[in-house]
Structure formats: C-alpha cells, structure tokens
Amino acid sequence: MxxxxxxxxxxxxxxxxxxxxxxxxxxxxxxxxxxxxxxxxxxxxxxxxxxxxxxxxxxxxxxxxxxxxxxxxxxxxxxxxxxxxxxxxxxxxxxxxxxxxxxxxxxxxxxxxxxxxxxxxxHVENTCSSSVCSTPDIEKKYVHRIYDAIAPHFSSTRFAKWPKVASFLNSLQPGSVILDAGCGNGKYLGLNPDCFYIGCDISPSLVEICTRKGHEVMVADAVDLPYRENFGDAAISIAVLHHLSTDSRRIKAIEELVRVVRKGGLILITVWAVEQEDKSLLTKWTPLCHKYDDEWVKSSNPPVRGNAATKLECIPELDESCRQTSSRLFAGEVESRTDKVMDGASIPCSISEGEYSSNDGLSETQQEYFVPWHLPYHRAEISGASASALESGLAKKDDKKGALVYNRYYHVFVEGELQRLVSGINNASIVDQFYDKSNWCIVLEKI
Amino acid sequence: MRLLTHNMLSSNVKGVVDGFPLRLEAEKWVEKEVELNVDFLRHIFHKIEWKALAGAARAVGYGELPDEADAAMLDAEDFLRRFHHALLEIHVEEGALVCPDTGRRFPINKGIPNMLLNEDEI
Known part of the structure; x- marks a missing residue:
C-alpha cells in the first residue's frame, strides 16, 4: 500500500x-x-x-x-x-x-x-483537595526554592526603596506596629524609624539575611499568617501576591493582611502589572500555559510556550536614594551596611530586538510567566546550592552570560484585578489605588 | 525573637481554636539595650496580652513583671522600664514555641522562629 x-x-x-x-x-x-x-x-x-x-x-x-x-x-x-x-x-x-x-x-x-x-x-485551579493554604508545587519549586537559592545575590541587588512604599510608611503614626508579609531581604523594615516592624518571609535564606541586619523577622507563610487578629497598625505586601499561583490564594493572602491589622489600620499592596512601562520586558519573559496545573512541576521542562531562550536579567527597581535608615527607636543592635554595589549581571540588559508573539488566538491576556534570574557564576558559589539546582533542573547554565539561570514564577496583574480580589472582602475598603512604575497598587483600610 | 513578637504569634495548626499564647521554651537568650520610648510603650500597651508577656518573661528568667497590669501603671517610670525591657530588650536566640492546643513545637534557631506548617497541619 x-x-x-x-x-x-x-x-x-x-x-x-x-x-x-x-x-x-x-x-x-x-x-x-x-x-x-x-x-x-x-x-x-x-x-x-x-x-x-x-x-x-x-x-x-x-x-x-x-x-x-x-x-x-x-x-x-x-x-x-x-x-x-x-x-x-x-x-x-x-x-x-x-x-x-x-x-x-x-x-x-x-x-x-x-x-x-x-x-x-x-484543569481549573484549586481542584486539588487540599486547602487554599497548602502551597502548590509550582510555588514551591519556582518561587520558594528559587529565592532560597539566589537569596544573597537577590538581596545584594535589592536596596532601592520604592518612593510610594516609603511615603506610605512615612505617613504612619509614630509608634505604629507595621507587619511586612513577604519581606524578602527586609529592605522596607525600619524605613520609617519611628515605627516598629515585624517581617516574615517563606524563604529561610532571606529571613536570615534580615536577621543579620538586626530586623525582627520569622519564617512564615503570607497566605496563612501565624498572628493573632488586630495586632498591627499597618501591613504591607510588596511584590508578593504575584508569586501566588491561584486566585483563591491571592485573595486569602489579602484577607490575612486585613485580619492581622486593627480596625482603621492601613494596608498597602503592590504587584507587578502586565502593563509594564518597558514593554520589551514582556518579550524576555517566558509565557506559561495559562492555567496552573500540576503537570508544570512534574515535567522536567518548564511549561513554556514560545521562546524559551530566556534573556531577562532582572527588573529594574527605581533608583532612589538608597540610604539605609537605621531605626532610631529600636536599633539596639547591628544595622548592617547595605550592599550598594550592583553586579554587572543585575543591571537590566539591553532590549532585545525580537518580539514574542503572544497573540495565539486566545482573547485572554497572558498573565503567567517565568521571569529568569541570572545568578553570576562567581556569586553562585555563595549559596552552595548551585550544583544540586543544576542537577535537578532548577537552574540552567548560560555560559554566554556566565550565569546560572533560575526561573521565577509570576502571575502578573491586569488593571482592575486587585480591586476585584478585594471586592469580596467585606471588612476592608479601598482608600487609594494607583499604577506606578509598572506596579498596580492598592491601599486598604480595615473597617 | 523579641517578646513583643511572641505576644503577636498564635498557632495556626489546622483545627486549633485558640492557639494563643504559644508556650515559650527558651534555651538561649540575649539582652540588647534599646532606647526607651514612652510614647511607643503607651501606644502598644493596649495591644499586649499581659499574662502572655509576663509568662514569656518568666520563661527567660525575668520575673520583674507584675501578674496584672493596667494603663494607669504607665505613669510609673519603674513599671515602664520593666515593660520596656521585657518587650524589646530580650531576644530569644534558641528554643521553641509550643502550641497550647496541639503541643506542636515551632523551633527558634538563631533568633528566628520557624512558623511554617507541614502539609498535614494545614
């Protein structure tokens, strides 16, 4: 035949x-x-x-x-x-x-x-039987483990304080207790030295960095805060919610912020926007399948569509005066210096010519991405985890750039999405919302 | 971990109705001097669960806090100093926080409480 x-x-x-x-x-x-x-x-x-x-x-x-x-x-x-x-x-x-x-x-x-x-x-999100507080594998593998692995390098490049966050913190009453849920390397802890800060992060490596700076911190999950109610005078969630992989977890994290502040307490939330000021950044991210699925983490390859040859360095943070203010009130101990030396590799890379065609015929906006982090070889030794990260496929080598490439999971937010998430929370009202420097931001008051 | 933080922490193990206060088991602690701030103490006094603070202070060998306290005592400098010391100057470096309901131990290492739960505790 x-x-x-x-x-x-x-x-x-x-x-x-x-x-x-x-x-x-x-x-x-x-x-x-x-x-x-x-x-x-x-x-x-x-x-x-x-x-x-x-x-x-x-x-x-x-x-x-x-x-x-x-x-x-x-x-x-x-x-x-x-x-x-x-x-x-x-x-x-x-x-x-x-x-x-x-x-x-x-x-x-x-x-x-x-x-x-x-x-x-x-598969729609959250079909698993476990509760909303149980961390999906995608976050464990592409958020928690990544930050643990890149913590020292990440921290050394994260010192610029975002003016909008600074002005929020500076507007708070002296003596306020401020809870930072997802504090990272603690760059906002102690910013307004007349307030007291308690930070938490799910990455032990980042929390340890905070401790070395003399901050009051713990290892805890922002989706399930181990705090009693109404304790804080204010709370901040800076660049955290976009690392959560389902709507219900993002809502739960907001509910937790509301729960732990007192009535009248203010909450500032910022997240990355799909609507990036520098549109070319999107072309350097790796778009993921639009729905989270367990398959993502079981597969040895990332669940990418399109160009997986990742090029992004890091997202530039606004270069503001990066003076490390030490807390006048509470700096009884070490206030370590802030590393102000940026690594070559952490400087935003030049814009690539190629444009990713994200229009695949679907009407939805692409919101799920892998955003690469380039850990220079000479920094990779610090964490010591590089070999196992390479072995397990968590990181890949980019010899041209002389760096290990880690992919971080992001759900970037569209306009109005934060507002929608908050709309179901009945003991909080929106007092302000704005877009600034490629972030969507919202200020809530507990009522 | 300062005792102020201890006063905020609560066990969130699945099924726990009242996870506060966590019992403090301190193995090692240090004291670090902090400038006294009366306004802050007056402000935070109303947030503090006094019995929990006094109990935690005893766990680190500081028995100078009264069993009960009310806002009127904030006028006495001696009281303020003791309150200040217990709240802000004692740092638990090694030990554990124990859930009053389930007995689950949350370790404190290098001054950092690890409050993460296992999958089956969520």
Missing amino acids: SSTLHLSLACANSTASKATTTSLSPFPSDIVSSSFLHLLKVYLFLSEESPANDHIPTSALLVVVSMPRGTTSELSGVSWSYAQSSGMSAMESLRHTQKFHSTNLLSENLDQPSNSPEPSYL
Whole structure:
C-alpha cells in the first residue's frame, strides 16, 4: 500500500516564522513511519538542545495531514509526549498548530491519546483537595526554592526603596506596629524609624539575611499568617501576591493582611502589572500555559510556550536614594551596611530586538510567566546550592552570560484585578489605588 | 525573637481554636539595650496580652513583671522600664514555641522562629 505523509513542523517561535513542510511519499508505510519518527525525534532533540539559537523553534508540532492506518497512534503519541514534555497540552498544541495551518487535523488522536491524561488545560485551579493554604508545587519549586537559592545575590541587588512604599510608611503614626508579609531581604523594615516592624518571609535564606541586619523577622507563610487578629497598625505586601499561583490564594493572602491589622489600620499592596512601562520586558519573559496545573512541576521542562531562550536579567527597581535608615527607636543592635554595589549581571540588559508573539488566538491576556534570574557564576558559589539546582533542573547554565539561570514564577496583574480580589472582602475598603512604575497598587483600610 | 513578637504569634495548626499564647521554651537568650520610648510603650500597651508577656518573661528568667497590669501603671517610670525591657530588650536566640492546643513545637534557631506548617497541619 502506498501512502503519503505530510509532516509540518510549526514554529511557535515568531522568529522562525517559516513552517517547514516535508512530504514523504510514496513509501511503504512502515518505512515512512519509522523514518518519520526518527526525523522528528532528531528535530525535537535539536530544538531542545539549542535554546540559545533563536532560529530553532523551541516548540515543534506535528501535523499529520494524511497517513496510512496504523501509523496514527504512534505518530500522535510522539506529538503528545512532546507536547507534554514542553508543558503544552494537546489542545494547546492544536491551537498553535491551527495558527499555522488550516489543514484537516486528526484531532481525535491529538485530543485523546490512548493512556494519556486529559488535556491539562481542562484543569481549573484549586481542584486539588487540599486547602487554599497548602502551597502548590509550582510555588514551591519556582518561587520558594528559587529565592532560597539566589537569596544573597537577590538581596545584594535589592536596596532601592520604592518612593510610594516609603511615603506610605512615612505617613504612619509614630509608634505604629507595621507587619511586612513577604519581606524578602527586609529592605522596607525600619524605613520609617519611628515605627516598629515585624517581617516574615517563606524563604529561610532571606529571613536570615534580615536577621543579620538586626530586623525582627520569622519564617512564615503570607497566605496563612501565624498572628493573632488586630495586632498591627499597618501591613504591607510588596511584590508578593504575584508569586501566588491561584486566585483563591491571592485573595486569602489579602484577607490575612486585613485580619492581622486593627480596625482603621492601613494596608498597602503592590504587584507587578502586565502593563509594564518597558514593554520589551514582556518579550524576555517566558509565557506559561495559562492555567496552573500540576503537570508544570512534574515535567522536567518548564511549561513554556514560545521562546524559551530566556534573556531577562532582572527588573529594574527605581533608583532612589538608597540610604539605609537605621531605626532610631529600636536599633539596639547591628544595622548592617547595605550592599550598594550592583553586579554587572543585575543591571537590566539591553532590549532585545525580537518580539514574542503572544497573540495565539486566545482573547485572554497572558498573565503567567517565568521571569529568569541570572545568578553570576562567581556569586553562585555563595549559596552552595548551585550544583544540586543544576542537577535537578532548577537552574540552567548560560555560559554566554556566565550565569546560572533560575526561573521565577509570576502571575502578573491586569488593571482592575486587585480591586476585584478585594471586592469580596467585606471588612476592608479601598482608600487609594494607583499604577506606578509598572506596579498596580492598592491601599486598604480595615473597617 | 523579641517578646513583643511572641505576644503577636498564635498557632495556626489546622483545627486549633485558640492557639494563643504559644508556650515559650527558651534555651538561649540575649539582652540588647534599646532606647526607651514612652510614647511607643503607651501606644502598644493596649495591644499586649499581659499574662502572655509576663509568662514569656518568666520563661527567660525575668520575673520583674507584675501578674496584672493596667494603663494607669504607665505613669510609673519603674513599671515602664520593666515593660520596656521585657518587650524589646530580650531576644530569644534558641528554643521553641509550643502550641497550647496541639503541643506542636515551632523551633527558634538563631533568633528566628520557624512558623511554617507541614502539609498535614494545614
């Protein structure tokens, strides 16, 4: 029986806009399918092994236009397994495919591969039986572990204090108890020296850095604060909520802030905006499948779409006067110097020319990203965790930049989203909300 | 960890109705001098659960706090100094905080309480 197979390798990467179509015919079906599979595997291997080459797509999709009976399942199996390993669901493969081709797809095979789970996009968030306070693997792996690994380097680049946060803290009554939930390296602790600060973070490495600076801190989860009610006069959540992977966890974290401040207490929340002032930053992030799914963390590869050759250094923070104010009231002890020397690698990199085509036909805004952190080789030794991070796939080497690349998970916020999250909380009212320096911000008052 | 922080902490282990106060088991603590601030003490006095503070102070060998206190006592300098010392100058470096309900121990190492729960405690 003669047969014709058409193989299309559709490139999700916009820099490789040419879709290659290969026709193999007429060959006996068994030869066709085996050589086909071989070619495909080589191609996929190349794609994965050469992330630095912009011209090699990181997502290759197989479209079978026509084929002899018997080869379907095998071929679609390859497509499926690749889709899985790249974090794409079969349906997303299809969407991408449809973007490039309007051919007749054997969608039943892509949709329902034998012995494979249902497409991951069908899972809605929070379908797990555990409570909202239980940390999803995506956050453990791509937030907690990352910050633990990069803590010293992260901290040495995080000293610029954001003026909006500073003015909020400076507006508070002297003697106020301020709770910082997700305090990171503690750069806001002690900012208004007439107040008392208690910080917490889920990363022990960052908390230890805070302690060395003489701050009052603990290891705790901002989604489930171990505090009694009404204790704080104010609370801040700076650049924290965007590391939580579900709506309900983001809401819970806000509810916790409200719970732990007194009536009349103010809460400042800031999160990264999708609407970045520097639009080119978005092109350097790795867009994720739009729904969180356990598959993300079980897969050895990140669940990326598009260009996985990550280029971002770090997000520039506003360079303000970075004088480390020591708390006049409470600095009974060490107030360590702040490292003001920026590493070369932490300076925002030049804008890349390439533009990621995020328009994949879906109307939703892309909000889930991996944002890379480049840990220079010479800093990597400090944490000591580099070898195991490389081994476990948590970090990748970028020899060109001389850095380990860690991916941090972000859910970046759209306009109005913070307001929506807060709207269900009945003992808090919005006293201010604004956009500033690529962040959405909201000030709440407990009522 | 200062005793002020201890006065805020509460066990949030699943099912616990009243996780406050955590019993303080102190193995090592240090004292660091802090300038006295009367306004701050007057302000925070109303937040403080006195029995918990007095109990925690005893756990670090400081028995100078009265068993009970009211706002009128803030006028006495001697009281203010003791309150100030217990609240802000004692740092627990090593030890544990114990949930009054479940007995779950939250360790304190290098002055840092670790309040994270395990999956089955959430």
